Amino acid sequence: xxxxPSYIEFAEYSEHVPTNIPAAVQQATARFLGxxxxxxxxxxxxxxxxxxxxxxxxxxxxNLDSYLEKLEQQVTQAGGTVHWAEDAEAARQIVLGLxxxxxxxxxxxxxxMATEEINLNHAFEQAGIEAIETDLGEFIIQLAGMGPxxxxxxxxxxxxxxxxxxxxxxxxxxxxxxxxxxxxxxxxALREKFLNAEMGISxxxxxxxxxxxxxxxxxxxxxxxxxxxxxxxxxxxxIDKVVPDWESLTVLLKLLARSATxxxxxxYTSFMTGPxxxxxxxxxxxxxxxxxxxxxxxxxQDPVGRDVLKCIRCGCCLNVCPVYKNxxxxxxGWFISGPIGAIFSPQVLGTEAARELPFASSLCxxxxxxxxxxxxITQILxxxxxxxxxGDSIAPASAAxxxxxxxxxxxxxFGVPWLYKLGTQLLPVLMAPLAKAGWIKALPAxxxxxxxxxxxxxxxxxFRQWWHRRKK
Amino acid sequence: xxxxxxxxxxxxxxxxLGRQPGQATPARPxxxxxxxxxxxxxxxxxLLKEIxxxxxxxxxxxxxxxxxxLADLVxxxxxxxxxxxxxxxxxxxxLTALLQRLGVEIIPAQAEKHVLATxxxxxxxxxxxxxxxxxxxxxxxxxxxxxxxxxxxxxxxVLRPQALGADLHQVFAEASRQPYxxxxxxxxxxxxxxxxxxxxxxxxxxxxxxxxx
Numbered sequence: 001x002x003x004x005p006s007y008i009e010f011a012e013y014s015e016h017v018p019t020n021i022p023a024a025v026q027q028a029t030a031r032f033l034g035x036x037x038x039x040x041x042x043x044x045x046x047x048x049x050x051x052x053x054x055x056x057x058x059x060x061x062x063n064l065d066s067y068l069e070k071l072e073q074q075v076t077q078a079g080g081t082v083h084w085a086e087d088a089e090a091a092r093q094i095v096l097g098l099x100x101x102x103x104x105x106x107x108x109x110x111x112x113m114a115t116e117e118i119n120l121n122h123a124f125e126q127a128g129i130e131a132i133e134t135d136l137g138e139f140i141i142q143l144a145g146m147g148p149x150x151x152x153x154x155x156x157x158x159x160x161x162x163x164x165x166x167x168x169x170x171x172x173x174x175x176x177x178x179x180x181x182x183x184x185x186x187x188x189a190l191r192e193k194f195l196n197a198e199m200g201i202s203x204x205x206x207x208x209x210x211x212x213x214x215x216x217x218x219x220x221x222x223x224x225x226x227x228x229x230x231x232x233x234x235x236x237x238x239i240d241k242v243v244p245d246w247e248s249l250t251v252l253l254k255l256l257a258r259s260a261t262x263x264x265x266x267x268y269t270s271f272m273t274g275p276x277x278x279x280x281x282x283x284x285x286x287x288x289x290x291x292x293x294x295x296x297x298x299x300x301q302d303p304v305g306r307d308v309l310k311c312i313r314c315g316c317c318l319n320v321c322p323v324y325k326n327x328x329x330x331x332x333g334w335f336i337s338g339p340i341g342a343i344f345s346p347q348v349l350g351t352e353a354a355r356e357l358p359f360a361s362s363l364c365x366x367x368x369x370x371x372x373x374x375x376x377i378t379q380i381l382x383x384x385x386x387x388x389x390x391g392d393s394i395a396p397a398s399a400a401x402x403x404x405x406x407x408x409x410x411x412x413x414f415g416v417p418w419l420y421k422l423g424t425q426l427l428p429v430l431m432a433p434l435a436k437a438g439w440i441k442a443l444p445a446x447x448x449x450x451x452x453x454x455x456x457x458x459x460x461x462x463f464r465q466w467w468h469r470r471k472k
Numbered sequence: 473x474x475x476x477x478x479x480x481x482x483x484x485x486x487x488x489l490g491r492q493p494g495q496a497t498p499a500r501p502x503x504x505x506x507x508x509x510x511x512x513x514x515x516x517x518x519l520l521k522e523i524x525x526x527x528x529x530x531x532x533x534x535x536x537x538x539x540x541x542l543a544d545l546v547x548x549x550x551x552x553x554x555x556x557x558x559x560x561x562x563x564x565x566x567l568t569a570l571l572q573r574l575g576v577e578i579i580p581a582q583a584e585k586h587v588l589a590t591x592x593x594x595x596x597x598x599x600x601x602x603x604x605x606x607x608x609x610x611x612x613x614x615x616x617x618x619x620x621x622x623x624x625x626x627x628x629x630v631l632r633p634q635a636l637g638a639d640l641h642q643v644f645a646e647a648s649r650q651p652y653x654x655x656x657x658x659x660x661x662x663x664x665x666x667x668x669x670x671x672x673x674x675x676x677x678x679x680x681x682x683x684x685x
Contacts, residue, residue, distance in 0.1 A: 028667055048504055055501035063497040065486040078651065084481040136673060137664035153664055160666050179665040183673055190674060195586055211648055221622065221660040221675020228618050229585055239481065244500045246648040250640040251503055264605045267526070268675065269655035277651050280582050280614040297484035 003119055004088065008333030008345065010356035014326075021149055021328035024157040028150055029319035035262020036316070036370075043258070052251045054374035057310035060242055061300065067209040067242045068291070074212025078274025080287040085236075088118035091292050095120060095201065095234055098288055099129055102232050104198040108190075110216065110223045111135035112203030113151070113313060114236045114292055116335035120201070131201065134190050134222035136183060143170045149329045151315040151337070152260055157328065190222070200226035200284065204237040205312070206252065207289075210245035213273045214289070217256065217266040224268055233275070233284035238292050240309035252312060255372035259314040295348040304383040308343045310373040317367035317377065323360055332357065339367040343380045351388045358384035402446065428459045507604075509638035515603045516633065516683055522606025523681050526658030527671050530606075533630075533682035539570055541682070545593075546574045549626050549678060554593040555579045557616045561597055561632060565684075571595075581617050594624035594676070598631040600643045605657055608681065609643055612652035621656060627676040629656075631683040 040046050060067055072082045085091035099107060107124065109115065109131055121142070124131035133142040137155040141148060143166050148154030155163070160177040167175035167185055175185055202223065206215040214235055216223040227233050243249060257263045276283035300306050318324045318338030329337035333354075334345050342361060346354035358381045367377045413423055434440045435458035443451045450456055486493065509515055516532070523530035533541060545551065554576050556568055568578055571593075579591050596616065600609035608629055612618045621627050637643045647653045660675030671677060 031663075031667055045504060052501065052504055056503075059498070059501050062489060063491070065482050065489065065491055065493075066495070066497045068482050068485065084479055086480055086484075134674065135664075136662045140664070153667070155664055156667065158665075160668075163665060179668040180670050182665055183662060183670040187673060191589070194674070195589055213648075219661050220673035222673070224618070224622050224654065225674050228622060239485070246644040247503045247641070248500065250644065253640065264522075265607060265655070265657050267657050267660055271647075271653040271655075273651045276612075278614050281612060282585075282617040282619045283612065283652065291481060293481045293484065297481060297488050300485060300488035 003122065005333045005349065006353055008349070008354050008356060010331055010333065010360045013331040013333065014360075017327050017331060018157075020159075021157050021330070022326050025150060025328045026325050028153050028156045029325055032152070032261050032316075032319050036258055036319075037262070039258040039262050039264060043254075049251055049255055050372055050374055053255055053312075053372055054310065056243065056248045056251060057312075057373045058307070060244055060248075061240065061306060061309050064239065064242065064300065067244060068239060070209040071207055071212055071242055072291075074209065075274065075287075075289055076212075078212050079277070080212065080274045080289055083288060083290045084293070085290055086293050088292075088294050091118045091236055091290050091294070092120060092123040094288075094290050095236060096123055096127055096129075098232070098234055099124070099127070099199055102198060102286075104129055104232070106130040106132065106193060106197045107199040107201050108132050108134050108193050108197040108222075108226045108230065109138075110200070110202040110218065110226045111138050111154075112201070112236060113335055114203045114238050115201060116148075117238075117294065118236065118292065120236070132190070132193050132197075134194070134220075134226060135218070136186055136220060136222075139186055139190065140166065143167075147330060147335070151313065151318060151329070154329075190225075194222075194225040194229050197226075197230045199232045199234065200228075200230040202227055202233070202235045204235055204241055205256065206249060207237055207242045208244075208246055208249065208271075209242050211273055213246075213271050215249065216270045216272070217253075217268065219263075219267040221268055224270055227270060227272060228283055231285045232288075233272075233286070234288045234290065236290045236292055238294070239296050240311075256312055256314055259316040259370070259372040299347045302347070302383075305343070305347050305380055307375050308340070308347060308380060310375050311340055311344070312373055313340075314372055316370045316372065320366040320370050322362065322364060322366070332360075339377045339381075340375075343375075343377060343384060346384050346388070351384065351392050355388045358382075358388055406446075424462050424464065428462070431458060434458075503641075506641040507639040509603075509636075512633055512636065515636050519601055519603035519606060519636065520681070520683060522603065523608075523658065523679070524606075526606055527661070528606065528658045528679040528681055530681040530683065533684055535565065535684070538565060538567075538682075539573075542567075542570050543574055545626075545628065545680060546571070546576055549592065551576055551592040551626065553577045553579055553591045554595060555581045555583065555588055555591045555620050555624065556595040557581060557597055557620055559597045559616065562595065562630065565630065567595055567630075581620050582614065585619060585623070588619050589623050591624040593626045593628060594620040594622075595628045595630070596621045598629050598635045598681070600637045600647065601631060601635045602637055602639065602643060602655075604639065608656045609637075609647065610654050610656065611647065611650050612654075618652065618654065621654070622675055625672075625676060626678040626680065627656075627659075628680045628682070631681060633683070633685065 140155040164175040164177040275287040324338040332341040439455040520530040
């Protein structure tokens with residue numbers, strides 16, 4: 001699923017959605033939205049928070065170079081190492097290089113969309129290094145060899161009986177079809193991995209430039225396990241995840257969990273700055289941060305499209321999208337789905353590979369209403385549709401010069417009273433020779449664009465005269 | 473340190489934005505104002521209520537009831553081994569001795585991770601607490617390892633009222649310069665399997681919070 005696609009056949013995929021997907025997805029999204037609604041009811045300043053979050057995210061993007069420099073300086077000062085990856089291949093090589101350098105046999109992974117974007121697990125597999133997903137849903141789909149159907153609950157489409165059978169086959173244990181017992185099995189199996197892994201791999205929900213701090217949120221505790229127990233911690237993070245300072249987090253952390261699952265806050269939020277400072281302290285000995293570009297710096301050139309980089313990956317747009325809720329995540333062809341996928345994938349993969357995605361929307365705008373950072377998703381979809389049709393130009397939409405001057409002429413003709421009066425007297429006189437039985441079959445260019453398709457009605461008389469006649 | 477001249481990513485970002493190296497950055501947009509806390513008792517009530525709402529077990533405690541409460545916990549949670557932070561307050565409560573009297577084997581908090589993983593109970597203090605969400609915030613240090621609140625099956629956190637913070641602004645103001653901070657809100661959980669809520673995944677299965685006066 002996270003293999004970089006060369007072409008996303010959204011129309012084709014959405015015709016062949018497995019029957020269990022929409023029902024499962026709709027159950028999850030309804031649950032999250034219901035809880036979210038309760039949370040919003042408790043937050044009178046919800047709309048102000050959204051605006052503040054949007055402002056902060058946009059401000060950061062527009063000054064991203066200086067925040068990236070600050071981040072690097074701070075992480076380095078804290079004893080970490082920052083690597084810069086221009087693309088997915090560069091990122092894979094850096095992470096693999098670190099794994100080989102440290103003789104890693106087993107790496108434990110926190111759920112990270114950035115690592116799915118670069119298809120890291122596949123690279124580790126090829127290199128003969130075990131990379132185990134530790135988020136329960138990701139662990140399940142990794143065992144099953146499938147991709148995620150939802151950003152937050154990736155295995156929601158699987159029934160407990162399927163999962164029990166999977167555990168029986170792949171883990172060789174007696175597995176009853178009971179979520180609590182299945183979770184206990186996963187806990188035992190993964191505990192051993194957490195304790196013995198030489199390397200922990202994560203992404204980050206936020207990177208705080210002010211202090212070089214990595215912020216990770218989870219409910220399960222696997223985020224803490226992967227970033228505390230192994231001696232080596234490597235984080236792969238998109239350059240768009242930077243926030244200026246801790247104060248910014250006071251806004252963003254209030255929006256993230258509430259938008260994603262309707263919780264007030266996730267069970268765990270870790271704030272990590274560099275490796276452990278002292279001997280005898282727990283935590284990784286070595287910390288490496290791989291900053292991933294992979295097309296994001298290019299996206300910044302597009303004044304409309306770049307708002308996609310404000311995304312904090314809450315998944316709320318998926319939860320409200322009528323399209324997503326009927327086709328699930330696979331139809332979007334890559335690691336990121338729903339409305340955010342429809343505007344991210346075309347900008348990273350190009351409007352050829354992802355040309356169907358901007359059209360995979362009814363433009364209902366439900367996503368725009370819920371996005372915690374106010375990404376103008378429908379605006380970007382329209383913008384990307386134009387880019388698909390006009391071949392990827394990112395110049396702002398400009399009406400053809402002819403239409404522009406036509407509009408200006410029209411404004412004059414209708415706006416200047418004596419011109420208008422003159423026009424109403426002249427026009428019938430000019431058109432009379434062209435009319436036959438009340439219809440004009442052909443007009444000179446550029447008006448022939450109309451008459452090529454249908455006849456133009458001849459003027460029956462002047463409105464003012466008709467009005468005055470009526471009043472009498 | 474690498475200069476950004478040798479950093480193609482930052483260079484690409486700058487070029488896309490039309491910015492110059494060293495160009496000034498305007499101030500970050502304003503943040504919403506801080507919360508005014510209620511009185512301490514109300515804040516504590518709110519904290520305990522919120523912790524219980526996320527499947528934690530939170531209650532007020534005093535030193536006279538401590539031994540009985542510990543005995544109860546040890547029995548109901550089948551605690552045979554425990555590790556503890558050694559903070560002045562925990563030492564004052566004599567938790568180590570009390571647990572030993574109950575027949576619990578004490579493992580040093582700095583023990584190697586595999587040994588620590590055999591503990592049933594981890595005891596920590598709470599550095600900051602956020603009443604609105606029932607969140608405990610813990611720092612990290614050699615005598616206060618991160619693993620104690622993470623690896624054992626049960627986490628017991630003792631709280632003094634000084635830890636109560638009004639909101640994130642206050643906690644961040646004090647903790648942002650620290651190399652590590654963890655927010656804990658209830659025991660670990662997941663709904664990944666058929667959206668069925670399951671308590672106890674990779675982090676602790678039980679969170680007990682005892683708030684002292």
